[in-house]
Structure formats: structure tokens, C-alpha cells
Amino acid sequence: MENKLAEGKTLLHKLDPRVKIIVFLLFAISCALSSSLSFLLLSSLFLLGMGLVVRRDLTKALKSLVFADSFLIFLIITMIFTYDKGKSVKLGMLYFYPEGLKYGAFLFFKSNVILLFMLFLLATSTVFEIAHALHHLKVPSKLVQILFFTFRYVHVIRDEYRKLLKAAIARGFKPNTSIHTYKTYAFIVANLIMRSYLKADRIYKAMLCRGFKGEFPVYHHFHLEKKDIIFAAFSLIFLVTAFAGSMFWKF
Structure with a gap:
């Protein structure tokens, strides 16, 4: 599946890929380790802002998300019948676990949040730019x-x-x-x-x-610009605020 989302010309497309990779990792790791629904909801506000930026290309992102969700939906189905915690409801020869549905839906939502961060931050760059950025980040x-x-x-x-x-x-x-x-x-x-x-x-x-010696020569290097620094600073502030907000707003 080709990355058609990288063809846009929005602000997210013009950001330094190194900054986008770092911001993605910060949010993805935070969401993956968090067990707070309020933190995920607050992080979704950041996604909403990025969605408004790439609104013309939003359909392409959602199509990719639907493709991934077709596999994630089996996660909920599995959790409904295997999450042996809490009360159970017997359906014929099977046992239905309401807590499994709740936990499976939470994992489904968490996965979608991380996938959207990946689509908005990584898929808005070409594979060449991502590889180049990883090279700069000393991977x-x-x-x-x-x-x-x-x-x-x-x-x-x-x-x-x-x-x-x-x-x-x-x-x-x-x-x-x-x-x-x-x-x-x-x-x-x-x-x-x-x-x-x-x-x-x-x-x-x-x-x-053609002279290949184990690595690709890099001729064009990335340079941090004002918009990259502002985006990185805003993302970090938002992440800290989301953590703080999730401590007070629990449900």
C-alpha cells in the first residue's frame, strides 16, 4: 500500500521529519504505557488539531485507519470471551465477559490513538525522508x-x-x-x-x-527552522499538560 498521505503540502508535511519522529515516539510511548482514559482523550485533542491541519487529506488517513481496524476488531471479540475477570453472562455454551468488552474497547481506542499519531506525523513524510531522518538521529x-x-x-x-x-x-x-x-x-x-x-x-x-559501499551518501541535510522548534515546544507542553490533566480528571 503506497503512502498517498505524504503527497500533501500542509504544515505537517513541511515539518522536519526528525522532529515528527521524536514527537511521535513521545506520544506513542506515553499512550502505550498509560492506563488512563482521560489521558487518551486529552491526547485526542492534539490529534484533532493535526486533523484540522491535514483536513483535505483526512480521508486518506481514515482509509488507512479502517484497514488497520479490520484487524483490531478481532481484539475486542477475543477479549469478550477470554477476559476471565468480573462477572460473566452465559450465552448458550459460551461465557460473555462485560469487563472484557470494556477492556477490549479501551485497547482498541488506545491503538487507534497511536495509529493516528503515526499517520499524522510519520505518514506525512516520504519513506526517503523518514530514512534520512533516522540516519540523522543516529539510528x-x-x-x-x-x-x-x-x-x-x-x-x-x-x-x-x-x-x-x-x-x-x-x-x-x-x-x-x-x-x-x-x-x-x-x-x-x-x-x-x-x-x-x-x-x-x-x-x-x-x-x-554503481559504487555502493554499505551505506547511502546523504547530500541534502535537514535544518531546524522556527516552525519546527515551535511545534516541538508546543507538543512537549501539551504532553505535560495532558499528564497533569489526567491526574485531576480521572474516570
């Missing part, structure tokens, strides 16, 4: 390269998979719940792994021919 070079190549070539692997599947369908393959279907998918996956390995080898040799 190990090999780790940055792994992240960059994973994002860059996951689309290539997806396209190769679609080609193999179309070729199988053109030869009469019809997916169903049969041994033949499982074998066919196994052959497709094995073929995909071999093609990926051979393509990676060709790409690596091509890079060596």
Missing part, C-alpha cells in the same frame, strides 16, 4: 537500510505475487478449500521466495556496480 545504518529496503521492495514482491496468481488462474486454477488449492498456493509461495532471492541478488550486484 544504526544497517537497521535504517533494512527498513528502507523493506518498504521499497514489499510492493515489488506484491506485484510478483499477483503475476504468479494471475498465471495460475489463466491455467484454470480456481481457489477453494481443497488439497490442490493448498499445494498450488505452496508452489506460488515457494516460487515467490526464489524470485525474491534472485531479484535481491541482481539488485545488490547492480548497486555494487
Whole structure:
């Protein structure tokens, strides 16, 4: 899935990616460790402000969020029947736990808050800018390269998979719940792994021919501007205020 949200020209898109990464980590870690609903609600006000900034691109962000929520919804379903705490309600042969629904909904909300922070702060930069910013933040070079190549070539692997599947369908393959279907998918996956390995080898040799020595040279460097400092300071103040507010506003 390509990052279409990075194509905008709002204030968030123009901010230094290094600042956005640091702010995202501060809020994401705080939200992940917090067990306070009031803190998450206060953090949502910050998200609301960023949503107003990227309002023209908000639909793209929400589409990405719906895709992630299609998996997170199973979290609530699981918690309803497995969170063995509090009173239970018997539904036929199953036991329904109201506390599980409450806790699952809380985790669902927390996950969505973190995902929205990621979309508004990280997805508003290209993968090249994120990789460059991580390089400036002294993240190990090999780790940055792994992240960059994973994002860059996951689309290539997806396209190769679609080609193999179309070729199988053109030869009469019809997916169903049969041994033949499982074998066919196994052959497709094995073929995909071999093609990926051979393509990676060709790409690596091509890079060596162009002078690659284990790291990418960086010619354009980021520079902190006034808007970056103001955004970082405001974010830090808001985070501290949210923590303080959650201490007094508990529910």
C-alpha cells in the first residue's frame, strides 16, 4: 500500500521529519504505557488539531485507519470471551465477559490513538525522508537500510505475487478449500521466495556496480527552522499538560 498521505503540502508535511519522529515516539510511548482514559482523550485533542491541519487529506488517513481496524476488531471479540475477570453472562455454551468488552474497547481506542499519531506525523513524510531522518538521529545504518529496503521492495514482491496468481488462474486454477488449492498456493509461495532471492541478488550486484559501499551518501541535510522548534515546544507542553490533566480528571 503506497503512502498517498505524504503527497500533501500542509504544515505537517513541511515539518522536519526528525522532529515528527521524536514527537511521535513521545506520544506513542506515553499512550502505550498509560492506563488512563482521560489521558487518551486529552491526547485526542492534539490529534484533532493535526486533523484540522491535514483536513483535505483526512480521508486518506481514515482509509488507512479502517484497514488497520479490520484487524483490531478481532481484539475486542477475543477479549469478550477470554477476559476471565468480573462477572460473566452465559450465552448458550459460551461465557460473555462485560469487563472484557470494556477492556477490549479501551485497547482498541488506545491503538487507534497511536495509529493516528503515526499517520499524522510519520505518514506525512516520504519513506526517503523518514530514512534520512533516522540516519540523522543516529539510528544504526544497517537497521535504517533494512527498513528502507523493506518498504521499497514489499510492493515489488506484491506485484510478483499477483503475476504468479494471475498465471495460475489463466491455467484454470480456481481457489477453494481443497488439497490442490493448498499445494498450488505452496508452489506460488515457494516460487515467490526464489524470485525474491534472485531479484535481491541482481539488485545488490547492480548497486555494487554503481559504487555502493554499505551505506547511502546523504547530500541534502535537514535544518531546524522556527516552525519546527515551535511545534516541538508546543507538543512537549501539551504532553505535560495532558499528564497533569489526567491526574485531576480521572474516570
